Amino acid sequence: MNSYRHSVVLDEEKCTGCTTCIRRCPTEAIRILNGKANIDTERCIDCGECIRVCPHKAKKAMCSKLEHYMHYKWKVALPAPALFGQFNGLEDIDEVLEGLKSIGFDEIYEVAKAAEMVTAYTRMYLKTDHIKKPVISSACPVISRLISLRFPYLKDNVLPIMPPMEIAAIKAREKAEREHPELKPKEIGVFFITPCAAKVSYIRNGYGGFKSNVDVVISLSDIYFMLLSAMKRGNPPTVNSEAGMIGIGWASSGGEATALLNDSYLSADGIENCIQVLESIENGNIPQLEFVELNACIGGCVGGVMTIETPFIAKTRLQTVRRYLPVSRNFLSGEEAYVPPEFITDGLPEYKPITRLSDSMGQSMRMMAEIQQLRQTLPGIDCGACGSPTCRAFAEDVVRGRAADGRCCVVLQQQKQQNTYADSMKEDEI
Amino acid sequence: MSEHLNFHYNVDGENFVSAGQASVQVKKNLRELGLPPEVIRRVSIAMYEGEINMVIHADGGVADVDVYEDKIVITLDDRGPGIKDVALAMQEGYSTATDSVRSLGFGAGMGLPNMKRYTDDMRIDTTVGVGTKITMTINF
Incomplete structure (x- = not known):
């Protein structure tokens, strides 16, 4: 259920997918999807940090005229x-x-x-x-x-x-x-x-x-x-x-x-x-x-x-x-x-465990184990190039099925270098 | 299910500023596992107090949080001076912290008592001159 309407909107033409906002978001609510910043409305707390930091002025808050x-x-x-x-x-x-x-x-x-x-x-x-x-x-x-x-x-x-x-x-x-x-x-x-x-x-x-x-x-x-x-x-x-x-x-x-x-x-x-x-x-x-x-x-x-x-x-x-x-x-x-x-108000919305991995504890534990394992294979430099704010968040996104594994460009680069090395070894053998 | 999760942290003894980092990270992980807020809070407090103790008294150490389907076990292991009199150390308000540590707002003598209060079971294995290992269990 995603009925919460946020006021932050994205100007898709201005957004370059530069990753500045995803790394500054305090609740890790933003991902770059298809080259554009995408906000998870359940996690967003409307702090406006992404509007403030966007170097391309692609984010703004919608108001009435x-x-x-x-x-x-x-x-x-x-x-x-x-x-x-x-x-x-x-x-x-x-x-x-x-x-x-x-x-x-x-x-x-x-x-x-x-x-x-x-x-x-x-x-x-x-x-x-x-x-x-x-x-x-x-x-x-x-x-x-x-x-x-x-x-x-x-x-x-x-x-x-x-x-x-x-x-x-x-x-x-x-x-x-x-x-x-x-x-x-x-x-x-x-x-x-x-x-x-x-x-x-x-x-x-x-x-x-x-x-x-x-x-x-x-x-x-x-x-x-x-x-x-x-x-x-x-x-x-x-x-x-x-x-x-x-x-x-x-x-x-x-x-x-x-x-x-x-x-x-x-x-x-x-x-x-x-x-x-x-x-x-x-x-x-x-x-x-x-x-x-x-x-x-x-x-x-x-x-x-x-x-x-x-x-x-x-x-x-x-x-x-x-x-x-x-x-x-x-x-x-x-x-x-x-x-x-x-x-007087007790106006706070109900607590919702929005970051929970799954409804079942057993399943959540298995997913967490997978995240930990995948995280070990990532470089840990939190560059954001994959579209997730940190390597840990990327591992989580993959395990949740929200991102495809194999998107880490650092890992790909390392694999490429290893392959080149292996190829040159082969050539030497010949 | 015999499977369980382990979160492992090195607690840096030099650094007061980063003390408490592990408890913040544990909290994030436990939220993702969907544990009730009250359990998360108990783990977080016990963990935080333990972390601070290791920084103040033992020049750091290692912290392990093991999550099972029905309980969480926190293990804090250090190579510090050990605790001479455990019963005394468990008394509220008793502390061997130095004045400089107290001036930072720590050393109120509530660490161990709080750890006991917020957990279902706490075991202290300590040898003077060798180190201390504290094992705390929180059932749910």
Whole structure:
């Protein structure tokens, strides 16, 4: 069953089958088949690494185009805070929000605002008795998918609160329906402006059984270019940002964790680093921690593949923008003593042993023995020329029947040399 | 079925940074065999603690993971100093690790107790001055 729809697509004309992506994929999900990179959708976690490393720009993430969705009567934009780090010399977030209005949105609901709510709820949740610690952030969909596929034991450590984007979508729709009773629900469109491919997949597929409240996903880079011409500096903006330092801080790595005002946290970014941290948590090989924030992209969301600026510059710009903001503008009223149930989710997909060799243990063991044997005959240089990322993966592909044996060019070369040698010996004998 | 699989690892005694590599690889292999996550986790923890012990105390050694249809046997074999008092070494919090090792966050005295806790059977054969061989079994 392969019902998961990923957002990464391949431009076959540009792909040269160069093997860069297969060797950089953290889950070994890509193979070169017939000279083109092919993604195993079950293994892919949408981290965007292949998009980032492709030297031919043959991989990209599919998003919707704003102009195709202008039929919604009331369009609400949900800008990820990473958007505000893209503009040179930006002093005031309101200018960007105003820009969003001038390119056709009727209303803005900042994801940073919802992020501040998640921060408040997380502080509450951390005080709950009998929860598994460390609590792991649920904000990065790559990490959530990785945990469900590879670290099922840590499933209960994941924060059971919806990510900011999702809460923003729910709140945005509520607000639009409340303020505009004349509109039918289907006339309201909630548009998320995404910095990464993973959130596109998340929105399209839903999440462990629930459907996302976002209607349309637009790439941050698309919006950026539209905004560049639409943003006018100097005019006093008519919209006011409702996010504080904390909400904007979520755009870069460490922002979510530091906002908890709890010094017992760890934050890591970059997919390989995140995998290492998860391995350590699983082995019980880290200090006692309250909270762990993991971001698949280097630098956090500002490092998403749909951003324009490098994550470090974007982060620096956000520091400037945050400078005079209040810490948070979304304090919960004192009455809220628990996390509202509509924001709670046990949204992780079921664990599926996707790398399992076969359904039967005996058969899997025989296959593993074959893999080990075949691996011994291979050169071990992991060149990728056969189309598999490593010699070990190639051996596995052959045993699984997904690749033909005899495709190793190093082995073929060695055989050829031996044959030439044998032939020359024969000639000598004559 | 008498057939079984063997995964063999050399644990490098010099290298703290790569300590734990074998347990990561074992995990990957066991996932491919389709073992339940809980079994994989127990093997991984026992293996990790054993690996670290060999690096800290014995300048490395060899680790073997033998997979049968109903159990996994982990064997850790080193030519280290041996364990003088096994009962004492099994006590939680007891450690002979040096300060420099502790400063790296190891040497909490939980290695052997954890290995015992996460396995169904653990046997320690040790001779002072010769080395230590630890055999752990996890049934499923």
